[in-house]
Amino acid sequence: MNIKAITVVATFEAKPGKEIELRAALIGLVAPTRKEAGCLNYDLHILPEDPAKFLFHENWTSKAHLDAHLQSAHIKALLPRVDELCTAFPTITIWEKIG
Secondary structure (H helix, E strand, O other): OOOOOEEEEEEEEEOOOOHHHHHHHHHHHHHHHHOOOOEEEEEEEEEOOEEEEEEEEEEEOOHHHHHHHHOOHHHHHHHHHHHHHEOOOOEEEEEEOOO
């Protein structure tokens, strides 16, 4: 079976007045996620012109490792807070390297 590494891009936008809380919640995901099996990188970015917008750039050795990450305790702890902190559910796209 040919298992391919994948890239994930996830974007979040904080509700007005929730920027600091969302930033802290997202930063809290970085250290535990980087320790997960299959995590090649898990990098959080902020849009300098708009501190309410955040982006995760992630690389995983396989879709199975990403799926395990999505079931982790730290991700599950954030999910109930998304409506409180974000303008909408995060946009998540999964990419496969072709070159």
